Each structure stands twice: as C-alpha cells, then as structure tokens.
Amino acid sequence: MQGKYAFFDGGIVPIEDAKVSVRTHSFNYGTGCFEGIRGYWNPEERQMLVFRMREHYVRFLQSCSLLMIKLPYDADQLCAITLDLLRKEGFESDTYIRPLAYKSDELIGVKLHGLTDALTIFATPFGRYVDAEEGARVHVSSWRRIDDNALPARGKIVGAYVNSAFSKTEALLNGFDEAIVLTQDGHVSEGSAENLFVMRDGTVYTPPVTDNILEGITRDTVMHLLSEEMGLPVVERSIDRTELYCADEVFMSGTGVQIAAIIEIDHRPVGTGAMGPTVRALRDRYFDVVRGRAPQYRSWCEPVYVGANEKVTA
Numbered sequence: 001m002q003g004k005y006a007f008f009d010g011g012i013v014p015i016e017d018a019k020v021s022v023r024t025h026s027f028n029y030g031t032g033c034f035e036g037i038r039g040y041w042n043p044e045e046r047q048m049l050v051f052r053m054r055e056h057y058v059r060f061l062q063s064c065s066l067l068m069i070k071l072p073y074d075a076d077q078l079c080a081i082t083l084d085l086l087r088k089e090g091f092e093s094d095t096y097i098r099p100l101a102y103k104s105d106e107l108i109g110v111k112l113h114g115l116t117d118a119l120t121i122f123a124t125p126f127g128r129y130v131d132a133e134e135g136a137r138v139h140v141s142s143w144r145r146i147d148d149n150a151l152p153a154r155g156k157i158v159g160a161y162v163n164s165a166f167s168k169t170e171a172l173l174n175g176f177d178e179a180i181v182l183t184q185d186g187h188v189s190e191g192s193a194e195n196l197f198v199m200r201d202g203t204v205y206t207p208p209v210t211d212n213i214l215e216g217i218t219r220d221t222v223m224h225l226l227s228e229e230m231g232l233p234v235v236e237r238s239i240d241r242t243e244l245y246c247a248d249e250v251f252m253s254g255t256g257v258q259i260a261a262i263i264e265i266d267h268r269p270v271g272t273g274a275m276g277p278t279v280r281a282l283r284d285r286y287f288d289v290v291r292g293r294a295p296q297y298r299s300w301c302e303p304v305y306v307g308a309n310e311k312v313t314a
C-alpha cells in the first residue's frame with residue numbers, strides 16, 4: 001500500500017499529479033532538502049501519533065535556510081498541512097512522512113539564490129528501515145563522512161545523501177547490514193543514515209555535533225531516555241575507531257532505523273555478540289513513548305484523528 005495524495009503546489013492533490021520536470025533545478029543539482037517523520041499507529045486508541053513533528057519541522061526549516069530556501073510556512077503551519085494530508089490518507093498503520101523543499105526552476109546553472117522555492121509532502125505506510133534491528137552486522141566504510149565546510153551534514157540536503165548511498169551500498173554488497181562512516185580525521189561520525197551510540201563500562205558515548213553528524217531528533221530522545229529514565233551517563237565526545245571493537249554495546253538511532261542494536265563490527269562481536277540489556281530496555285521504552293503509552297511524553301505525540309476512535313474523512 002502506498003499513499004494516494006501529496007501536498008504539492010499549495011494544495012493536496014492525487015499523488016500522480018505531484019510531478020516535476022526532468023529540467024527541475026533540484027533534480028539536476030541536488031538543491032533541495034527533506035525531513036523524515038514517523039507516525040505510529042496505536043491500535044488500542046485507534047489513533048495515529050506523529051512523533052515530535054514540530055521539532056522535525058524546525059530542523060527542516062534550518063535545512064531550508066542553509067540552501068537559501070524561503071517557504072511561506074512556519075513550523076506550526078507545516079504541522080497543520082501534514083495533519084490534513086494524513087487525515088486525507090486515513091492510514092491505520094505506522095507511517096513515514098517525507099517533506100521536501102526544493103529549487104523548482106527549469107534552468108541550467110549552479111547557484112542557490114534568485115530561484116523559485118517549492119514544497120511537497122507525501123506519506124506512505126512504513127515498517128523497518130533495517131531488517132536486523134535486533135542484531136545488525138556492520139562495517140567501517142572506506143568512504144568518509146562529508147565535512148561541514150564542504151556539504152553540511154547537519155542539514156538534510158538532498159545531494160548530500162549520495163555520500164550515504166556510497167557507504168550503504170558498499171556495506172550491503174559486502175554482506176553487512178549497515179555502515180559506520182568516519183570523519184576526515186578518522187573519528188567515528190555516524191551510520192549511513194543513523195546516529196551512533198557506544199557503551200563502555202556503564203557510560204554511553206556518542207559523537208558530538210561537531211563531528212559532522214546530523215543533529216538527530218531521535219538521538220536527542222535517546223539521550224534523554226538514557227540519562228533521565230535509565231540513569232546512565234551520556235557523554236558527547238569524539239570516538240576512535242578501535243573503541244567500537246572494545247565496546248560493551250553499540251547501537252544506532254534515527255527516525256528511519258528507530259533504535260537498532262549492533263552485534264558485530266568488522267567481523268568482531270560487540271560484547272556477547274547479541275543485543276545487550278541496555279539497548280533492549282531502551283528499545284522497549286522508546287516504542288512505549290512513540291506509541292503514546294508513556295503519559296509523561298504524550299506531548300511529543302501529535303494525534304492525527306479527531307477522537308480516540310474517530311477518523312476524519314477529508
């Protein structure tokens with residue numbers, strides 16, 4: 001099942017009408033940005049809950065700013081558009097929401113300024129991003145992470161994800177589930193499209209935002225749950241490659257991947273070679289939070305449908 005509609009050219013239209021030309025600037029030069037947002041279906045309430053939607057749209061607008069894209073919407077208006085779209089779709093499943101802002105002119109010439117800015121949003125039912133969430137086998141990629149002074153990783157810039165595609169395809173073709181990429185100076189940065197956490201001797205470490213990572217919203221959620229709920233110290237610092245091989249537990253986080261345990265790196269087992277107790281407990285708590293089953297975090301979950309058992313037909 002796929003979505004039937006998209007927000008395009010200022011309104012909700014059938015998905016087959018949401019088209020751009022092969023001459024579109026963003027298609028030719030990568031001059032666009034996007035977000036990834038998840039909606040989670042809560043079957044007990046018969047309700048879809050969109051997780052930390054406003055924070056995603058704040059980051060989306062920051063990505064737009066990097067590309068000199070000016071949209072006629074603020075974060076709250078983008079949230080309202082998204083809710084309208086989801087109500088029109090009427091999904092009763094976990095869902096992935098993809099907003100895209102892009103340079104829509106049909107012309108040749110590399111630049112960012114003086115171009116027309118456009119927005120589209122679509123949604124589709126979506127399950128796992130990495131099949132082996134409970135035990136991924138990964139390797140350290142031969143491809144290095146893009147640098148902030150070349151193509152800023154803190155923005156979800158369309159063209160930048162070719163860097164991720166290089167590392168992900170290398171991993172898959174070599175028999176791994178995912179890749180870990182290093183910065184230009186050899187420190188651990190992140191996965192192909194995930195933030196990374198390393199646990200050693202009761203402390204959880206994660207690369208700082210200055211090591212060319214995406215400033216992840218799921219990462220922020222995980223850091224909060226680890227420190228406030230599970231009482232574990234979380235330290236942001238640069239991580240050497242060989243620390244990965246000495247870790248007790250390693251895991252990835254992101255809107256797409258959610259929380260995935262890493263059980264092997266470069267053919268070396270992580271800890272016992274199975275998902276550890278920390279990431280197991282963290283995953284259980286995270287899925288309670290995103291499905292609205294943790295009352296203290298309910299404000300992070302935006303309900304789509306009007307009542308607990310009532311859908312809106314647009």
